[in-house]
Amino acid sequence: xxxxxxxxxxxxxxxxxxxxxxxxxxxxxxxxxxxxxxxxxxxxxxxxxxxxxxxxxxxxxxxxxxxxxxxxxxxxxxxxxxxxxxxxxxxxxxxxxxxxxxxxxxxxxxxxxxxxxxxxxxxxxxxxxxxxxxxxxxxxxxxxxxxxxxxxxxxxxxxxxxxxxxxxxxxxxxxxxxxxxxxxxxxxxxxxxxxxxxxxxxxxxxxxxxxxxxxxxxxxxxxxxxxxxxxxxxxxxxxxxxxxxxxxxxxxxxxxxx
Amino acid sequence: xxxxxxxxxxxxxxxxxxxxxxxxxxxxxxxxxxxxxxxxxxxxxxxxxxxxxxxxxxxxxxxxxxxxxxxxxxxxxxxxxxxxxxxxxxxxxxxxxxxxxxxxxxxxxxxxxxxxxxxxxxxxxxxxxxxxxxxxxxxxxxxxxxxxxxxxxxxxxxxxxxxxxxxxxxxxxxxxxxxxxxxxxxxxxxxxxxxxxxxxxxxxxxxxxxxxxxxxxxxxxxxxxxxxxxxxxxxxxxxxxxxxxxxxxxxxxxxxxx
Numbered sequence: 001x002x003x004x005x006x007x008x009x010x011x012x013x014x015x016x017x018x019x020x021x022x023x024x025x026x027x028x029x030x031x032x033x034x035x036x037x038x039x040x041x042x043x044x045x046x047x048x049x050x051x052x053x054x055x056x057x058x059x060x061x062x063x064x065x066x067x068x069x070x071x072x073x074x075x076x077x078x079x080x081x082x083x084x085x086x087x088x089x090x091x092x093x094x095x096x097x098x099x100x101x102x103x104x105x106x107x108x109x110x111x112x113x114x115x116x117x118x119x120x121x122x123x124x125x126x127x128x129x130x131x132x133x134x135x136x137x138x139x140x141x142x143x144x145x146x147x148x149x150x151x152x153x154x155x156x157x158x159x160x161x162x163x164x165x166x167x168x169x170x171x172x173x174x175x176x177x178x179x180x181x182x183x184x185x186x187x188x189x190x191x192x193x194x195x196x197x198x199x200x201x202x203x204x205x206x207x208x209x210x211x212x213x214x215x216x217x218x219x220x221x222x223x224x225x226x227x228x229x230x231x232x233x234x235x236x237x238x239x240x241x242x243x244x245x246x247x248x249x250x251x252x253x254x255x256x257x258x
Numbered sequence: 259x260x261x262x263x264x265x266x267x268x269x270x271x272x273x274x275x276x277x278x279x280x281x282x283x284x285x286x287x288x289x290x291x292x293x294x295x296x297x298x299x300x301x302x303x304x305x306x307x308x309x310x311x312x313x314x315x316x317x318x319x320x321x322x323x324x325x326x327x328x329x330x331x332x333x334x335x336x337x338x339x340x341x342x343x344x345x346x347x348x349x350x351x352x353x354x355x356x357x358x359x360x361x362x363x364x365x366x367x368x369x370x371x372x373x374x375x376x377x378x379x380x381x382x383x384x385x386x387x388x389x390x391x392x393x394x395x396x397x398x399x400x401x402x403x404x405x406x407x408x409x410x411x412x413x414x415x416x417x418x419x420x421x422x423x424x425x426x427x428x429x430x431x432x433x434x435x436x437x438x439x440x441x442x443x444x445x446x447x448x449x450x451x452x453x454x455x456x457x458x459x460x461x462x463x464x465x466x467x468x469x470x471x472x473x474x475x476x477x478x479x480x481x482x483x484x485x486x487x488x489x490x491x492x493x494x495x496x497x498x499x500x501x502x503x504x505x506x507x508x509x510x511x512x513x514x515x516x
Contacts, residue, residue: 036295
């Protein structure tokens with residue numbers, strides 16, 4: 001598995017450890033898209049935050065049909081642990097939660113016990129699910145155009161039916177942020193979401209209103225609808241500093257380290 | 259010819275016209291690289307500057323061998339007007355100076371009489387040459403890792419020999435920033451250059467010191483050597499706001515329009 005890490009200058013100070021923001025990419029992406037297109041590094045450098053960008057699926061496993069679709073298989077792991085026998089080596093949920101941090105602990109400079117998580121589209125879904133299923137594991141969670149209610153939309157239904165097998169409708173609830181937030185009983189979890197009013201997938205795949213409604217009385221959710229913005233990395237680049245500032249509030253007890 | 263324009267929000271104000279910063283890309287690039295990878299739009303939006311990113315050559319002319327090299331022909335127009343018969347339709351110098359602005363004048367919101375120019379590598383060469391050959395046409399010029407003395411380095415020699423024909427060694431001086439600055443007699447032209455100390459092309463292709471030496475007593479040049487930075491768009495992303503701030507000083511008489 002390939003991943004990218006951005007170390008801010010603060011991480012080069014001997015004995016210093018910097019907080020970590022995980023960024024989970026969307027369908028078709030690799031670890032490169034965020035690093036090359038979001039323009040996040042300069043502000044992360046100013047704040048003293050490390051950025052970790054994993055890939056979106058295993059690659060090259062040789063599973064029949066793994067490269068047939070852009071929204072299933074390679075580049076589309078959906079951040080679940082597959083239970084369908086054919087796809088059982090697709091375990092992106094466990095990878096992000098446990099295996100990747102274990103690898104990161106072998107690198108100097110990262111304070112892995114002080115982490116937040118964000119993501120885009122399929123990765124926004126992944127960030128919300130990982131944070132909601134593991135209370136306390138992440139100090140805050142944010143998402144750009146997340147797939148908020150995957151059991152109810154085509155992308156999620158296709159992925160869950162493939163990865164979770166015949167009982168996906170029930171099993172999928174365990175990976176559906178809107179279902180998870182209804183049952184959430186953990187500590188307060190700050191949530192920031194930005195979605196574009198001109199996002200071509202807003203009404204068919206994203207459904208931020210479903211999550212907002214389900215989170216009422218459970219979590220403090222800031223969900224912004226940004227008119228004129230679409231599903232692209234230009235939108236992410238427009239708001240990524242807001243998201244880093246948001247996470248910095250919870251990760252940096254003593255304020256930004258410039 | 260394809261080009262990209264970023265209009266800042268200030269350009270949407272009725273009757274407002276915003277200054278223009280041209281960005282010329284390097285070898286192998288299209289109009290897309292800067293727009294997708296440099297992360298310049300947000301700061302340009304804050305300053306109220308439009309960004310214009312042209313392509314780096316004509317494409318698909320059907321000239322024999324036009325796609326054979328990554329450093330000559332397609333994607334490598336070198337911002338000259340070719341005189342060699344075979345390449346006479348390669349006229350990137352005139353395109354940037356005259357044809358592109360003519361097209362841009364048909365779009366609303368751009369103050370084309372208030373423009374600056376910058377570029378990267380081959381595009382840094384192009385920006386310096388266009389500014390030095392046309393005193394007063396650009397309020398300021400800046401470059402990331404420019405090819406400063408192309409008649410003396412392999413990239414420039416290959417390009418000039420191909421585009422300018424047998425007499426390229428003499429003809430090339432008219433497209434060599436180090437030669438041009440020696441003879442410059444125009445009004446003061448502010449110059450900012452950023453080059454990476456770890457740029458893999460620094461000693462073989464860029465030669466910023468040649469330009470710095472030639473510009474002494476002619477122009478006020480700020481040329482920074484940034485240790486640890488390479489030839490990539492990550493370097494551009496690190497310094498692009500500095501360059502926009504620099505141009506804004508000369509383009510915005512009344513200061514940034516936020």
